[in-house]
Amino acid sequence: MGSNRSATEIINELPKLTEAELRLVRRRLLELAAQNQDIELCNQAALDGAMMLDRMEDDDARRQSR
Numbered sequence: 001m002g003s004n005r006s007a008t009e010i011i012n013e014l015p016k017l018t019e020a021e022l023r024l025v026r027r028r029l030l031e032l033a034a035q036n037q038d039i040e041l042c043n044q045a046a047l048d049g050a051m052m053l054d055r056m057e058d059d060d061a062r063r064q065s066r
Contacts, residue, residue, distance in 0.1 A: 017025065 014022070014025070
């Protein structure tokens with residue numbers, strides 16, 4: 001993920017961009033945000049599934065111990 005340019009350097013360059021270039025930057029930022037949201041949703045679904053499996057295993061263990 002390394003980059004030779006810092007966020008500050010990139011932000012300082014934004015005012016120098018044309019309107020068309022700024023639109024491209026905005027579009028790419030929105031794409032990245034959507035990707036991150038998709039990843040977060042997948043992570044949450046996996047966590048929910050793991051928690052449900054844990055509950056099912058706990059219930060099963062309780063039933064078998066009777």
